[in-house]
Amino acid sequence: xxxxxxxxxxxxxREDAPVVLLAHGFGCDQNLWRLVVPDLARRFRxxxxxxxxxxxxxxxxxxxxxxxxxxxxAGDVLEICAELDLRDVVLVGHSVSAMIAVLAANRxxxxxxxxxxxxPSPRYLxxxxxxxxxxxxxxxxxxxxLESNYLGWSAAMAPVIAGNPDRPEVAGxxxxxxxxxxxxxxxxxxxxxxxxxxxxxxxxxxxxxxVLQCFSDAIAPREVGQFVHDRIEGSVLVTLxxxxxxxxxxxxxxxxxxxxxxxGAR
Amino acid sequence: xxxxFSALLEDSAEDLYENAPCGYLSTLMDGTIAKINATLxxxxxxxxxxxxxxxxxxxxxxxxxxxxxxxxxAPMLRMHGEIGGIALELVRADGTxxxxxxxxxxxxxxxxxxxxxxxxxxxAGDRRAYEHELLRARQEAEQERDRVQLLASTLQRTLxxxxxxxxxxMDVAAYYHPASADxxxxxxxxxxxxxxxxxxxxxxxxxxKGAEAAVVTSLTRYTLxxxxxxxxxxxxxxxxxxxxxxxxxxxxxPRFCTAIHGLLEPAEDGAxxxxxxxxxxxxxxxxxxxxxxxxxxxxxxxxxxxxxARFVEVELRLRPGDTLLLxxxxxxxxxxxxRVRYDEEDLRDWAxxxxxxxxxxxxxxVSLLLDSFGDGVDDDTALLAxxxxxxxxxxx
Numbered sequence: 001x002x003x004x005x006x007x008x009x010x011x012x013x014r015e016d017a018p019v020v021l022l023a024h025g026f027g028c029d030q031n032l033w034r035l036v037v038p039d040l041a042r043r044f045r046x047x048x049x050x051x052x053x054x055x056x057x058x059x060x061x062x063x064x065x066x067x068x069x070x071x072x073x074a075g076d077v078l079e080i081c082a083e084l085d086l087r088d089v090v091l092v093g094h095s096v097s098a099m100i101a102v103l104a105a106n107r108x109x110x111x112x113x114x115x116x117x118x119x120p121s122p123r124y125l126x127x128x129x130x131x132x133x134x135x136x137x138x139x140x141x142x143x144x145x146l147e148s149n150y151l152g153w154s155a156a157m158a159p160v161i162a163g164n165p166d167r168p169e170v171a172g173x174x175x176x177x178x179x180x181x182x183x184x185x186x187x188x189x190x191x192x193x194x195x196x197x198x199x200x201x202x203x204x205x206x207x208x209x210x211v212l213q214c215f216s217d218a219i220a221p222r223e224v225g226q227f228v229h230d231r232i233e234g235s236v237l238v239t240l241x242x243x244x245x246x247x248x249x250x251x252x253x254x255x256x257x258x259x260x261x262x263x264g265a266r
Numbered sequence: 267x268x269x270x271f272s273a274l275l276e277d278s279a280e281d282l283y284e285n286a287p288c289g290y291l292s293t294l295m296d297g298t299i300a301k302i303n304a305t306l307x308x309x310x311x312x313x314x315x316x317x318x319x320x321x322x323x324x325x326x327x328x329x330x331x332x333x334x335x336x337x338x339x340a341p342m343l344r345m346h347g348e349i350g351g352i353a354l355e356l357v358r359a360d361g362t363x364x365x366x367x368x369x370x371x372x373x374x375x376x377x378x379x380x381x382x383x384x385x386x387x388x389x390a391g392d393r394r395a396y397e398h399e400l401l402r403a404r405q406e407a408e409q410e411r412d413r414v415q416l417l418a419s420t421l422q423r424t425l426x427x428x429x430x431x432x433x434x435x436m437d438v439a440a441y442y443h444p445a446s447a448d449x450x451x452x453x454x455x456x457x458x459x460x461x462x463x464x465x466x467x468x469x470x471x472x473x474x475k476g477a478e479a480a481v482v483t484s485l486t487r488y489t490l491x492x493x494x495x496x497x498x499x500x501x502x503x504x505x506x507x508x509x510x511x512x513x514x515x516x517x518x519x520p521r522f523c524t525a526i527h528g529l530l531e532p533a534e535d536g537a538x539x540x541x542x543x544x545x546x547x548x549x550x551x552x553x554x555x556x557x558x559x560x561x562x563x564x565x566x567x568x569x570x571x572x573x574x575a576r577f578v579e580v581e582l583r584l585r586p587g588d589t590l591l592l593x594x595x596x597x598x599x600x601x602x603x604x605r606v607r608y609d610e611e612d613l614r615d616w617a618x619x620x621x622x623x624x625x626x627x628x629x630x631x632v633s634l635l636l637d638s639f640g641d642g643v644d645d646d647t648a649l650l651a652x653x654x655x656x657x658x659x660x661x662x
Contacts, residue, residue, distance in 0.1 A: 027337030031345060095337070134329060141330025147401055148353040148394070194333070218324060219336050243296040245336040249344045250296070 003079040007049040008056035011084070013041035018113070019086050020044040020263055023077060025095025025119075026193045027186075029055025032094070035252035036259070043260055044090075049080060051097075053185035062185055070096070070196050074103035081111050088113040090263040095119055095219070095245065096193040098228075103198070105207045115209040116259055119245055120228050121220040122198040130199070133221050139194045146187050202231035209235040210262040212247070212255070219245040236262070289366075289387035295380055297322035297340075306387060311359035323385065326356050328363065339370075343383065347372045353394065356387070365394035415447045422450050425483050430457050433465055433652075435532045439629040441649040443636060445475075445596065451646030452479040452523075453594045454487055458494075463531055466494040469592040469650045470525025470546060470569075482521045485514060490527060500527045500542035501579040504569060508544070508577075511570030522570030526563070526592050536585040536654045542577045544569040547598050547610055550617055552628065554587025554656075558617035560610055589628050589653035591617075596647030597632065600639045608639070625651035 003009065010030065013020075020040060022033045030048040040046055050057040051073055052066075066072035077100060081089060089112050093101030098120030105112045123132045125139070209232045213225030222239065229237035238258050242251035283290060289306030293299050299317045307314060310326070324332050324340075331354045343349045350369040357363055370385040422444060430438045444451040455469040468490050472482040486507060493506040504527055511521055526549055528541030541549065543563035552558045566578040584590060593613075600608045616635065622628045628651045636643055 025337065027334075028341050032341055034345065134333075138329035138333070141328055142333045143330075145330050145334045145354070148397065218332055244340060246341050246344070249341055 003076065003083045006052060006058045006061045007076055007080055008058075009047065009049045009080055009084070011045065011047050012037070013044050013046040015045060017044045018088060018090060018263065019047060020090045020092060020259070021047045021049075021077070021081070021086065023049070023091065023093040023097035023101060024051065024054070025093075025097050026189055027095075029057075031055065032246065033248055036248045036256040039253065039256035040260060043264060047080070047084065047086065051189075052076060053182060053189060059182060059185070062182075064188055067185075068188055068192055070100050070103055070192060070198065073097075073100045074107065077101070077104040078108055078111070081108075087111070090114045090116065092116040092118060092259055092263075093120070094248065095121075096196075099196065099198040099201070102201050102205055106201060106204045109206050112207045114263060115205065115207050116212060116262055117209060117228060118212045118255070118259075119214060119217055119220045119225075119247065120211060121224045122202055122228060122231075123196075124194045124219075125197075127197070130227075131221075131223060133219070133224065134194065139191075142194065143187060143190055146183060146190055199227075199231070202228060203233075205232045205235075210258075211235055211237045212240060212258050213237070214240050214242045214244060214247050214250075216243045217245050238262075288389075289385075291323065291385040291387065293323050293383045293385070295372075295383065297324055297383070299323065300382065309358070309364060309389070310356065323383075328355055328357055331355055339368075343370050343372060344380075347374070347380075353390065353397070365390045367393075411448070418444075418448060418450050421480055425450070425454055425480060425487065427456050427458075431459060431465075433457070433530065433532060435655055436530070436537065437625040437653045437655055439625040439649075439651050441629050441633050441647075443596070443633075443643070443647045445644055445646050449476045450480045450483075451475065452483065453596065453646040453648035454483050455592070455648050455650045456487065456491070457650065457652075458491065460495060460529070465530040465532075466491075466527070467530060467592075467650060467652065468494075468525055468527040469594065469648055470523050470527075471594045471646075471648070472523040473521065474519065475646075478519055482511070482514075482523065485510065485521075486523055486525070490525070494527070494529075499579060500529060500540055501577045503527050504542050504544045504566075504577040505575070508569050508572075508575045512573060515570075520571070522568050524595075525569060530652060532654075536583055536588070537652075538581070538583055539590060539652075540579065540581050542566065542579040544575065544577050547593065547595055550591040550593070550614060551582065551584075552589045552591065552617050552620065552622065554585060554623065556618065556621065558614050558620075560614050584652070584654045586654045586656045587623050589622065589625055589651055591625075591628055591632070592650045593632070594646065594648045596643055596645035597636065597649070599645060600636070600647075601642035601644070602639060623653075623656065625653040628653070 024030050024032045029050045053062045091101045091112050098117035099122055101115050105115055124134045125132045211225055211229045213222055229235050240247050240251055240254055244250045247255045284304040286305055290303040292301040299321055302317055324335050327335055339352055348371040352368045354366055354368050355363045356366055367388045367390040370383050372380050373382050373384055375381050426442055430440055438457060440455055452472040452475050457467040460466050472479050489507050489510045493503040497503045497506060515521055524545040526541055526543045526546045528539055531538045543566040545566055545568035548560040548563055550558060550560055561580055563578045563580060567575040598608055598610050598613055602608050620631055622631055629649050632649055
C-alpha cells in the first residue's frame with residue numbers, strides 16, 4: 001500500500017530534527033495547520049497528511065468498512081509511520097484525530113515519543129454523569145446540516161489568500177482542494193467522529209501526553225479536556241488563551257509555541 | 267415623479283442598512299456580535315442589547331449547525347477570507363427556527379490584519395423546503411438502487427456455486443466479477459463430483475444480461491449438471507444442452523451460450539482432462555515449467571443456435587505443477603490502457619511471463635491483471651482454474 005500517495009503526505013522542515021506528525025480533524029484537511037507550520041518547521045521535521053476522504057487524499061482508497069471506525073484511521077497513521085520509517089514520533093492530533101492518535105499510540109507505543117492532543121474529546125455525547133456536550137439529536141441535526149450543504153462541501157472554493165503577506169503559503173495546488181470533502185464521505189466521517197466512545201482507551205496510554213485545550217470551545221469544552229487529562233496518567237494540561245475549536249487558526253503563535261515546547265522538551 | 271425622486275433621496279445608507287431585505291451582522295474575529303441590523307433583529311425577535319457584545323454568531327445556531335460552523339465554516343472563513351451560500355438555521359428568541367443562507371467576508375486593515383467578519387443572511391424558507399424535496403427524492407433513488415443491487419447480487423449468488431469442492435490431489439480456484447452491480451451477469455461456472463474418481467466442470471457465457479440472461483443461465487446450469495451424469499462424454503453433453511436451448515427458444519430474444527465443459531480424473535502422477543468447447547475462447551494450460559499454450563478447440567460452434575451444431579473434444583494430461591485455466595471473454599475482450607482489445611494471444615504471452623505453480627496463484631494473478639485494466643473491463647468475467655499439486659504439497 002502506497003500510504004504516501006493515499007494520504008497525500010508532505011514532509012517539510014529540518015531533516016535532522018525530531019519528527020512531528022500533524023493529524024487534522026473533521027471538516028478540513030492538512031491546510032488547517034498552515035499558520036503553525038512556519039514556526040514548527042524551523043525546529044522540527046514536519047509530516048503532514050490528509051485523512052482518506054479529505055483534501056488531496058485518494059478518494060478511491062475510501063471504503064465504508066475501513067473508515068466507519070476510528071481504528072481504520074489509526075491504521076493509516078501507523079502505515080504512514082511504517083512507510084516513511086518514522087521513529088520517536090511526536091504525534092499531534094487535532095479534534096477527532098486526538099482520539100485517532102490515542103488509538104495509534106496504544107497499538108504501537110514504541111513508535112511514538114510523545115502525544116499532543118489538541119482540543120480532544122473522547123466522547124461527544126452526554127452519557128450518564130459524563131458531559132460530552134451533545135445529545136444524539138444534536139448529531140442527527142449535524143448530519144442533516146451536512147446534507148443541506150451538499151454544494152458547500154463538494155464545490156471547489158476559489159482560492160483567496162487571507163492573512164499576513166509575510167506568512168509563507170503552502171504550495172498553491174493545495175489551495176484548490178482546501179477543505180474539500182466528498183459529502184457522502186463527510187457524512188460517514190461525521191457519524192464516526194461524533195458517535196465514537198474512546199473514554200476507555202485513555203487509561204491505556206503509556207506515551208507521554210500533553211492535552212492542549214482552548215479557553216472557550218463549543219465542541220470540546222474545558223471539562224472534557226480536564227477529563228482527558230485526568231484519565232491519562234502523567235499527562236500535562238495546557239489551556240490556551242484562545243476561542244473556538246481550531247486554536248491553530250485563531251491563536252497560531254500560541255499554539256505553535258505550546259506544541260514546540262512539549263515536543264522539544266527532553 | 268417628483269415624490270418618487272425625493273423618496274429615493276431620503277433612502278439613506280443608514281436606513282438601507284437597518285431595513286434592508288436581508289439580515290446584516292458584524293462580529294469580532296472570535297464571533298462576538300458587534301453590530302446587527304433591524305431586519306435580522308426582527309426575524310430573531312431579540313432586543314439589540316441582548317446580543318451586542320454578549321452573544322456570538324454561533325450562539326444563534328442550533329447545536330448541529332454550531333458543530334458544522336466550528337469545524338468547517340469558521341476554519342474556511344479564516345483561511346479564505348470569505349465563504350458563501352451556506353445553508354444554516356437560526357434559532358429565534360421564542361425557540362422556533364428559521365432556514366437561512368449565510369455568506370461572510372473578513373474585513374482586513376491596510377496592513378492585512380483581520381479586523382472583523384461581515385455576514386449577510388437571507389431568508390431561505392421556501393428554497394430550503396424545495397431542497398428538502400430534492401434531497402428526499404435523491405435518497406429514495408439511492409434506496410431504490412440499493413434494492414436493485416441487492417436483488418441482482420442475490421440472484422447472482424444462486425447461479426454460482428457457493429464454494430468449490432475439494433478434489434484430491436488438485437488445487438481449484440474460481441473468480442467472478444460482474445460488470446455492473448445493477449444487473450445479473452451472464453457468465454457461469456461450476457465444479458462437482460460425478461461417479462467414482464471423476465469430476466465435471468464447466469464455464470460459459472450466455473447471451474445478454476439481466477433477468478433474461480439469468481433464465482438462460484439457470485436452464486444451462488441444470489441441463490449441464492443432469493447431462494454430465496447421464497452422457498458418456500463432454501461433446502455429447504454439449505449436444506444435449508444445444509437441444510435444450512433450441513427447444514426453449516420463444517420470444518424475440520434468441521437464447522444461446524458459449525461454454526467449455528470437461529471431465530477431470532485425478533490419477534497418481536497427475537490428472538486426465540477431457541473437454542469440449544462450444545464457441546468458447548480456448549482454455550489456457552500453464553505447464554509447471556512456465557510455458558503457456560492455448561488448447562485448440564477451434565470449430566466448436568455456438569450452443570443453441572444451430573440444430574446440428576458441432577463440438578470439438580480434446581484430451582490432455584496435467585502433471586504436477588500444471589494449471590488449466592478457463593475464462594470468459596470479459597477478460598480477453600477487455601480494453602487495455604491503450605484502448606486496444608486484449609486477446610487470447612496476449613493472454614498466452616502474458617501467462618508465459620508468470621511465475622505461478624497453482625490454481626489459486628493463477629486466479630490471483632489474473633484478477634490483478636483485470637484490476638490493472640480498470641474500467642476497460644466492460645463485460646462480466648468468470649475464471650476457473652484447476653491444477654495438480656506438486657508432490658509433497660499436502661495442503662488441503
